[in-house]
Amino acid sequence: MSNTILGYIPLLDLFFLHLGLAFSQWIVLRAGVFSLATVGLAAIGAYTAGIIATKTGIPAPLGLLAGAFTGMAAALLLSWPLARLRGVYQAIATVAFLQIILSLNIYFEGLTGGAMGLNSIPKSVGTLTLFAATAGTVYLMVAITHSRIGRAFDAIRQNEAVAASLGVSITGHQALAFAISGALAGLFGALEAYHSYALVPTQFGFQYLIAIMSYVVLGGRNTVLGPIVGTAILILLPEIARPLAEARMLVYGLLLILVINFLPKGITDTLVDMLKARNLARRKVAAETAETRS
Amino acid sequence: MLEIDRLEVRYSGIEALRGVSMTVNSGEVVAMIGPNGAGKSTLLNAISGIVPAHAGHIRLDGRELTVLPAWTVSAMGVLHVPEGRQVFADLTVLENLQLGETCLKSRPRRTTLTDVYDLFPILRERQAQLAGSLSGGQQQMLAIGRALMGSPEILLLDEPSLGLAPVIIAQVFDALRALRASGLTILLIEQNAHLALQASDRAYIIDQGRIVHSGASADLAQDDSVIAHYLGDLAGA
Ligand SMILES: Nc1ncnc2c1ncn2[C@@H]1O[C@H](COP(=O)(O)OP(=O)(O)O)[C@@H](O)[C@H]1O
Ligand SMILES: [Mg+2]
Numbered sequence: 074m075s076n077t078i079l080g081y082i083p084l085l086d087l088f089f090l091h092l093g094l095a096f097s098q099w100i101v102l103r104a105g106v107f108s109l110a111t112v113g114l115a116a117i118g119a120y121t122a123g124i125i126a127t128k129t130g131i132p133a134p135l136g137l138l139a140g141a142f143t144g145m146a147a148a149l150l151l152s153w154p155l156a157r158l159r160g161v162y163q164a165i166a167t168v169a170f171l172q173i174i175l176s177l178n179i180y181f182e183g184l185t186g187g188a189m190g191l192n193s194i195p196k197s198v199g200t201l202t203l204f205a206a207t208a209g210t211v212y213l214m215v216a217i218t219h220s221r222i223g224r225a226f227d228a229i230r231q232n233e234a235v236a237a238s239l240g241v242s243i244t245g246h247q248a249l250a251f252a253i254s255g256a257l258a259g260l261f262g263a264l265e266a267y268h269s270y271a272l273v274p275t276q277f278g279f280q281y282l283i284a285i286m287s288y289v290v291l292g293g294r295n296t297v298l299g300p301i302v303g304t305a306i307l308i309l310l311p312e313i314a315r316p317l318a319e320a321r322m323l324v325y326g327l328l329l330i331l332v333i334n335f336l337p338k339g340i341t342d343t344l345v346d347m348l349k350a351r352n353l354a355r356r357k358v359a360a361e362t363a364e365t366r367s
Numbered sequence: 368m369l370e371i372d373r374l375e376v377r378y379s380g381i382e383a384l385r386g387v388s389m390t391v392n393s394g395e396v397v398a399m400i401g402p403n404g405a406g407k408s409t410l411l412n413a414i415s416g417i418v419p420a421h422a423g424h425i426r427l428d429g430r431e432l433t434v435l436p437a438w439t440v441s442a443m444g445v446l447h448v449p450e451g452r453q454v455f456a457d458l459t460v461l462e463n464l465q466l467g468e469t470c471l472k473s474r475p476r477r478t479t480l481t482d483v484y485d486l487f488p489i490l491r492e493r494q495a496q497l498a499g500s501l502s503g504g505q506q507q508m509l510a511i512g513r514a515l516m517g518s519p520e521i522l523l524l525d526e527p528s529l530g531l532a533p534v535i536i537a538q539v540f541d542a543l544r545a546l547r548a549s550g551l552t553i554l555l556i557e558q559n560a561h562l563a564l565q566a567s568d569r570a571y572i573i574d575q576g577r578i579v580h581s582g583a584s585a586d587l588a589q590d591d592s593v594i595a596h597y598l599g600d601l602a603g604a
Contacts, residue, residue: 238449240517
């Protein structure tokens with residue numbers, strides 16, 4: 074029994090690591106920015122933490138902080154030129170950013186290990202740390218959702234002009250969303266570095282980007298539950314149906330096409346909408362029966 | 368006082384406003400009437416900073432607004448109820464109203480949530496409901512309530528009667544009458560001339576980006592020829 078549970082530990086770790094990045098992606102989408110920078114920012118955090126661990130004596134917790142900090146700083150820098158772009162142009166610019174990060178990685182071989190990657194990073198992060206980081210992240214996302222800032226994010230995403238005319242600073246809030254996204258990406262990148270002994274440059278590539286985006290699109294973009302459900306399904310699916318694991322990217326691609334066509338809001342958002350509509354109908358019926366009685 | 372001086376607005380070269388000058392005094396309700404495409408919405412969008420002015424000035428109590436970004440214009444108390452309501456459909460009624468407070472910043476609060484709910488009781492009933500599930504009339508009330516939450520110095524209303532049934536229009540204009548009685552300064556955009564003239568102190572008529580006529584609303588309402596000339600069958604019933 075305990076053996077079977079232990080067998081699932083690596084899967085659980087993977088779930089936490091990916092969920093953190095899914096929230097990094099989720100928060101920018103929430104604020105109306107079509108950024109695909111999360112994986113690039115995660116690479117920055119991962120390499121910062123990895124270099125600190127292999128080249129200096131700085132303890133792991135500080136390495137994690139440094140990862141989060143560099144991720145946030147890079148995101149803030151990126152948000153500045155991105156504020157002038159919208160929609161698909163933001164997506165293109167952020168994919169270009171990812172390419173630049175990958176190239177820099179090769180260029181600064183002395184520091185990053187280049188194509189060979191960064192090896193023999195001491196493993197200092199286990200399931201418990203990952204769980205704590207993920208739980209903290211979920212808490213932060215829920216808190217933001219119910220705050221003035223979360224409402225401003227929603228307003229910007231739904232109607233930028235009206236949001237601005239109500240006094241919401243678009244650039245300010247999108248920079249804030251970016252900073253949070255960058256800090257999360259940097260932190261979870263650093264966690265990945267301290268969890269897996271080694272980093273290779275191809276790790277933070279286009280496939281990773283597609284996977285993270287799939288979690289958010291499949292799960293839903295407007296509720297905190299969305300990325301959790303999306304990540305859980307897409308991480309578990311290849312495990313349940315082993316043959317699918319071979320064709321993971323193919324399955325993700327097909328699912329994305331299906332979801333975008335048939336559940337454009339994602340699984341949880343669609344369910345939440347359905348529940349709300351049902352409650353509303355029930356309340357209407359209740360009100361009408363009360364009316365006819367009186 | 369809101370003062371607009373020879374304002375010009377262009378959309379990629381096309382002139383939408385060609386030197387509009389007008390004033391709205393404190394405590395006044397001023398109507399801007401004109402046919403579709405005359406430039407009415409453009410005027411309000413320029414005042415609230417959503418579209419840039421090509422030339423001319425917009426001043427609120429002497430302070431130039433044309434140089435300010437949109438999100439700081441509302442901080443000065445200029446609040447815009449956009450054409451077609453444009454409530455945030457995925458947020459609840461209450462969340463929409465709370466967003467209206469964003470622009471309060473350093474100004475004192477003069478309108479409270481209770482005031483808005485007293486003006487539009489249906490919003491209190493529906494406060495937990497998504498704004499997208501409201502009827503058109505309720506959404507119009509929400510859009511007005513959302514602007515009121517920012518304690519406006521001046522309220523800019525873009526065609527509040529648009530697409531609403533006569534009974535609902537009457538309700539919305541009852542609320543406007545109450546706001547007027549409370550001394551709120553309002554710039555009211557309308558296609559329905561009779562409705563607008565009844566609800567205002569003064570009025571301007573705009574056509575093809577120019578002010579073509581202005582005067583006391585009571586006088587204009589008497590003068591059928593002016594309205595018929597500039598507005599044709601848009602004069603409204
Ligand atoms: N975003 C825009 N881009 C280009 N042209 C526009 C835009 N908005 C309005 N216009 C044009 O400007 C003119 C005035 O439009 P508008 O201010 O919406 O008029 P009204 O509100 O009086 O109906 C119209 O000719 C319209 O086609
Ligand atoms: Mg208009």
